[in-house]
Amino acid sequence: MTTTKTLYLLCSAAPPVFDVARVIEDAQARGWDVCLGLTPTAAHWVSGSLDGLAALTGHPVRWQYKFPGEADVWPAADALLFAPATFNSLNSWALGLTDGFAVGVAAEAVGKEGVPVVAMPCLNSALSLHPQFDQSLAVLRGAGVTVLYGEGGFAPGPAGPDAPPHFPWRTALDAVTNGR
Ligand SMILES: Cc1cc2nc3c(=O)[nH]c(=O)nc-3n(C[C@H](O)[C@H](O)[C@H](O)COP(=O)(O)O)c2cc1C
Secondary structure, eight states: OOOOOEEEEESSSSGGGGGGHHHHHHHTTTTTTEEEEEOOOHHHTTGGHHHHHHHTTTTTOOOOOOOOTTTOOOOOSSSEEEEEEEEHHHHHHHTTOOOOHHHHHHHHHHHTTOOEEEEEEOOHHHHHTTTHHHHHHHHHHTOEEEOOOOOOOOSOOOSSSOOOOOOHHHHHHHHHHTOO
16 A cells, blocks of 8 residues: 555553554554554653654654644644543543643644544453443444444443453544545
């Protein structure tokens, strides 16, 4: 594939974030120019890899808002994938709580014409039963976000283990690539 459209890949602090280098390479192989944004906690988790991830993408890895007056360091997005999206980030996004850079970018993208937005939540089944979660799914889906959860998307496992049993990264990349 020879297209060079820009994908904003936003990750929050759930264990699949540790796969992000491989996922970036998969996205690049599909023709995406990838810009990586992280929540502060996710940035902390992969802090030892930030320089390597910037080199891999060719763009600064971002987890903080720029200073007022600073130039944008990323090209405009053609699509956005928020994965893994934690319970915290997904709810913040749905509620419009944009104190963090990654959720702020995702919130803005919902209002931009022609930018497909895909999210893949990552949470355990206990958190999935919190009443806010279904409301957040409904709000985001109602706003046009493709939320890959349940059949054909992420299926939560039991609370307890550090990592979910399976995070279908390929499905997430398929959805964002097919939507462009
Ligand atoms: C080992 C470990 C695994 C975690 N896995 C998840 C997860 O799969 N989903 C989730 O919503 N939160 C998970 N958390 C909790 C989040 O990291 C925590 O809520 C964090 O504040 C999320 O912040 P963020 O949404 O800004 O990245 C995990 C925490 C730890 C320490």
